[in-house]
Every structure is written in structure tokens, then in C-alpha cells.
Amino acid sequence: MSHSQSIEHWKSRSQSPPDYKEAIASDYTISSNQSSFPDSDRFLSTSELQIEAIGYDTNQALTGHRTLENISVYSVQSGTPVQEKYTSIRLKSSSNSCALVQSSDPYQNALISTIYRWGPGRHPRMRILSHDATGSVSVKQAIDDDNLCGELIEVKSRSIISRDQVFDTSLGKFEWRYGSREERKACNADSLLILERVDRVVLSDGSKSKSGTRIAQFIRNDQFRTPGSVRYSGGNGGRLVMDLRMWTRKNEKGADVEVDGVEAFVVASCILMLKREADRFIDNNLAAVS
Incomplete structure (x- = not known):
């Protein structure tokens, strides 16, 4: 499905798509006139994106048929994806390694690369690229060049059997985990992934965020x-x-703007979770018939 076809599909899917808070009434959403972060640990949506990934079905898992899938990420307005904002690009069908670019960038300069390594116990790595130091970075460079300037993040599992993934970064320490049955129900979700900041931080007003x-x-x-x-x-x-209020600041005109790179990190780390999920799905299906 092409980018334009995907947008048209979403537009035709519902003539009047419900507002997010209407569609997902939960304890984790609040209106903007209620108590705000960090004084409250309630979740407030500040932005939404649609990540379009087909994933793998049982037939693909058993036959070994894998497609070279570039993953498109769309901005959302009034509940409907409207414009492609990011693209996660893979160069090889034999590797999950990829780089995230802004879709509007004609040169496809990489923002973040994710490198998958073969072998047991070899965790993926993410590199948040420093364009101030390196200038333009191609997708191929971002994936293949280990000498690029940037922050290197070793992605680790919480335990040997856990699906949860931990990211210790300069932005904070984060963990992606799967939601409980109660959390899925609250969000009207068949499947729910949750990203939490698991360290404490002192904010500009002297208050502390909650772990x-x-x-x-x-x-x-x-x-x-x-x-x-x-x-x-x-x-x-x-x-x-996403709720990115922790990284929101005022610009010279007094408008709220997000700190550069935070949203891209959330997107890239979420796509990493999807790729890890796909690999487990394939392995489990192969094990079931072996």
C-alpha cells in the first residue's frame, strides 16, 4: 500500500473519526484544564502518530518469506493520519538494522540508527546522531559506520525471559513494557505497549518526577x-x-515547543519493540512445528 493509498484508506475508514479521548476513555487521559504533569502522574496526550507496519503472519513465519519493509509514520489530526512525518528505512532484507529519517527530507539524513547484532545475548544498539558534529549522515553511514559521532545506547532486556526493553539515555532512563490486562482494557486495546521513564528527575521548578x-x-x-x-x-x-510535557519549553514567541530528538527517540524505540516482537513471533512459530 502506497503512502497516498494509506492516507486515503484512513480517511475512508470512518466518515467522522472519533476524537482520541472519546475513542479511548481511560484513567490515563485527562483534559487540559485538569492538574498537569509533573504535579500529577496522569497521562495526557500531547501528540499522536500512526505507525504503519504490516508485521508477519503465520505463513510468513513458517516459509521464511520476509519483505524489505520500510515503516512509515504519519502525523495525526482529528484522529486521522494526514501526512507522513518519519520513515524507518532498512537497506537489507536479511537484517533488521534501520535508520529513522524525516520524510520531508529529500536527502534522507538519518536521525537515529538501530543496529541489530547476531548471536545470543547480543543486544541491539541505538545511536542518536549528532548532526552538529558530523553534518549530513546517510542511512547507509548511520547503519554501517561505527565511528559516527552520537550517543550510543545499549538496549537491554529487564531479565533473560522478559520482553521488556530498557534504554539508558541522556534524555533519561526508559523502559518499554507490555500493558497488563487492566491497562489494555482501560485503553480499549488488544495489545498495549507502554513507555515509562523509570528514573527520577528534578524539574526546573524544583519538583521531582515520579519513577x-x-x-x-x-x-x-x-x-x-x-x-x-x-x-x-x-x-x-x-x-x-505521547505525553512529552517533560521536554516542552517556551520559544521566543511564548509557544510550547518540544526538545529536539525526544519524539524521534520515542518513535525509533517503539519500532525497535515491533521488530523484536516480530522476531519472537517468527521463532515461536518455527519452534511449534519443529
């Missing part, structure tokens, strides 16, 4: 799941909802 502060949630259900995928696909896409 376990929810930063983002990735929701998959009949409304938000990528068209063409099904509930039990491995690594399929959905709706990424």
Missing part, C-alpha cells in the same frame, strides 16, 4: 491497527500516543 512516569503508549485494536494486518500478526503497527 514510572508514563511517556507514551502504543495501542493496537480494530480502530488503530495497520490496515492489512490482523490481531495476531507479529510486529504490526498501530497508534502511538
